[in-house]
Amino acid sequence: MANVTAAMVKDLREKTGAGMMDCKTALTESDGDSEAAVDWLRKKGLSKAAKKSGRVAAEGLIAVAVSGHDGVVVEVNSETDFVARNEEFQALAHTIALVALEKGLSDVEALKGTHYPGGGTVADAIANAIATIGENMNLRRAADVHVEQGVIGHYVHNAVSEGLGKIGVLVALESAGNKDVLAPLAKQIALHVAAAGPSALDSSGLDPNVVEREKAVLADKNAGKPAHVLEKIVESGLKTYYKEVCLIDQPSIHAEHAGKAIGQVVKDAEKAVGAPVTLKAFVRYALGEGIEKPPELDFAAEVAAAASGQA
Structure with a gap:
């Protein structure tokens, strides 16, 4: 050798x-x-x-898998939405989510190196799919949630099949109470998360730099006011900001809760659940968010320009 x-x-x-x-x-x-x-x-x-590999992959699918006290969500990208409707690609995304769930993995590189059913690794499976389907693909990110006791709620928006769609949400409710009551509550909160797009569970989960910028904006808008008045204005403004971006502070989108904050909705459910309930964590993945896409080509304009000698 x-x-x-x-x-x-x-x-x-x-x-x-x-x-x-x-x-x-x-x-x-x-x-x-x-x-x-x-x-x-x-x-x-x-x-x-x-x-x-150099071609931008911003389409694809979000895949969600839940079993017992664990849930995972992964984003697998392709170049076009057409491929996202391909059954082979859907099977790939679904299987990767199942592998992540089975192994308890949210680290993308570790997940890529993990055994894929049928042979090879997850990375091998992606490479084989690229060769077969003919588009660049990428396992972009993965996340997991876990509860010691309680339920994992989930929701997939624009689903193309079970657990596959454009937006995937996981919600972890920790409680020793009645799961038959917890499960629909978790699903309801997952629907809220998909629609409202919170940035963090509560204010402690926000990027401190973002909070400081918000404070600075509030202070600049009210410059010239006495210090004690300005302090109260900034404090009030932050509370309003938290209602916009923090899950527990956001007013529920569901009419039955009449604008109650999600944190209060969870607290109110404890009587029916029969035990304390903690909204422990959530994950919301929207397909392609944060990926810089190249400008779409206007082929009709290109042809017209070529015909007129401008291109």
Whole structure:
């Protein structure tokens, strides 16, 4: 067996764009023959996948999986919404969520290296799907929630099939009380989270820099007022801000709660539940949020410009 050096791996990686470990494996399997290693990567779809890796993948699916006291949500991206409707891609996203749930993983790199049902790793499964379907794909992020006792509520918006859609929400309610009462409450809060998009569970979960900027804006808007008056204005303004971005302070979207804050809704439910209830955590993933997408091409305008000699 040939001795595979770092220089050989580096050279193959530059030729194909495949990952270092994949290049090392290819060279080992090919007894150090660089050209054979290239063919090995192509057969595995890894070289082809690498060529597509620079293309923006901002579409895809959010996948949610829940079992007992645990829930996970993952975002698997593709380049187009068309692929998100592909059954093979849907199966990929769903299975990745199940793997994350089974292994209790929310670290993306660890999840990519985890065994995928049928052989190989999650990263291998994604690479194979890229080679088969022909678009860049990416496991972008993952999160999990857990309760010692209680329920995990979940909701998927714009669902294309069970647990797959454009927005995925998990809500963790910790309680020793009646689960038959807790479950619909958790689902209701999950629906609220999907619609209201809170930034944090409570004010302690907000980025301190964001809070300081909010304070500065309030102070600037009221500059010139006496210090004791300004302090009260800023304090009042922050309370209003928290009602907008903190889940427990947001007024419920559900008419039956008549604008009560989510924290109060949970507190009011304790009598029916038969025990204290803690809204422990939530996760809300919206597909493609934060990804900078290239401007859409206006093909009709391009054709018109070409016809008139302007392009």
